[in-house]
Amino acid sequence: MTDLTVSQKSLGAEVAVRSAPYFPRKKKAITGRSIAVLVFLSICALFFCVPLYVVITTSFKTMEQIREGAMFALPNVWTLEAWDHAWNSACSGTRCEGLKVGFWNSVYILIPSLILSIGLSIVTGYALALWNVKWAGPFLFVLFICAFVPFQIIMFPLISMTAAMKVYGSIWGVAIIHAILAMPVLTLIFRNYYKDIPQEIMSAAVMDSGSFWKIFFEIILPMSGNILIVVLILQITSIWNDYLIGVTFGGLGGQPMTVNLANLITISTGTVRYNDNMAAALLTAIPPLVIYFFVGKLFVQGITAGAIKG
């Protein structure tokens, strides 16, 4: 955050300088330092780009070409065969239904856990920030502690709890666990966002209506666009990319896409079908990427906007 504001400020300063009477500046010589930075950045870029290149090209190759072993070569024939196979009929263990099972599982996990976690935490955050709640301070402290409890520590109790609730080993089990684990952080996020709403707006609303829910839906929720986008993206990516919760609570029927993918790749018999594996990996990674592409800008806006003006 601080870095961001600093760079914004210096940017502003630069604009101001530019609009002032123009004094030509000496061109900066290329120094050793800038070369070093460039080299470092290029290496970093390569570090990410080379594997990505291999993954993408391999996913379009045929198995014959892969067997030739030229990892960096472009596909001789571009084919979607591997993608089709990975999506529809790749085998994990004995089942050969491809990744689409996992994809739909992930979607069915995502939607209820999004609704549950955001729904509960937005209202809790609103109550904690804007209404007089008894024990709000201690409660916030507990939430804060909860946000830092590692999942592994409470894994076994959670398993027996979900088992008792008869949701263990199903999509619902995974969804509920996601929602519960996200609650503390999300509540803190919403609460801090709502703390910035001017006190007088809340006073006015209390005098005008006085109804907790009416004020929430008519006044507060419409002001929450920014933070909702941020939280949505955070939640979608973390739920989609999760593996541990899915593999622990999903059982056989409720495995999300990541678990599905891992099984595809690890439990394979015979030759390793690299092109299928790469296509499957890409398929799994696409949904969060799409989200980033479409609402990434809003995400940054939401994070930097923060306070709501009255």
Next chain:
Amino acid sequence: MPRVSFEHITKTYGLMKVLDDLNLSIDDGDFLVLLGPSGCGKTTLLNLLAGLLDVTDGRIMIGDRDVTDLDPKDRGLAMVFQSYALYPTKTVHGNLKFGLSASKLPREEIEKRIAWAAKLLQIEPLLNRKPGQLSGGQRQRVAIGRALVKNVGVFLFDEPLSNLDAKLRTEMRLEIKKLHDQLKSTVVYVTHDQIEAMTMATKIAVMNAGVIQQFGTPDEIYERPANLFVAGFIGSPAMNLRKAKLSTATGKIEAVFASGVRLDVSDYPFAQTPAEGAEVIIGLRPEHFTLAANGPVAASFDVPVQYAERTGPDASAYFRFEDDLLALRVEPDTAARLTPGEAVSVSYLKGKANLFDARTGQRM
């Protein structure tokens, strides 16, 4: 329409007592201004009445209803906030409408009231705009409109004009006053601007440090300040307050300053005959001085000019008097003629002096 009264109100924040055993009662149709320096508890008192804060002790009555424990929406009040507090995501129309959301009125009635308030405040063309698209004065009007539609007997204003520029402030001041005359409602208005207080109020309560110093009409407050705080707080330039001793030696009652200047206060309505040599603080309004000593005066003396300044239609001159400055209101062209250092004869009008007991600070 109701009468509002505070009975033995105490309010503490943690260990800090902000209001202590405060009593105040506001008559039906009064325009009460709560006036006082920053931090004296004006907003606190208003919020207690609105129900936005809970009283620590005491009782608040509106009409013959005890509202001390009622929810804000049930108290039959409307409030206009300093920052306007408009709902940013709602249009002007939506803002006014939400003001009625607790009232469960039929839709036609709601629309009728919104139309009425919009017409009265001339915000009809703005009804479909969002608060972000309005100027400060327009926002202020909308905020007042949101209070008006509720059609309640008591309106609360918390420094509603302090965010406006001077010209707009004067305009809105008149407008609020006009509204009050039209609607005949009871108004409690918080400000620390004494011009607002003097021009709008029918009653003023001057507060300091959580205590009501004086409660009365603007004239009473100005002409007969009850104690030194009120005397010093109201008026600009402030009243000149000087130590003096009373002397009855010459047959008249006179206030004798340290420098020997004697000021005749025989016609002062003393509550009881003052003792010879009693220590007093004498308060002299800048505008009760005159440079042309004709007619009956209480005292005339020569003092050297320090400087003069012009404030629009008025001018103030400052004279050096007993190691301190004495402020006088003078005509602008007179002020222009005064040269620093020059000794001028000034006179104080008869019957205009204010006397305070030097020990208690109370009016004598």
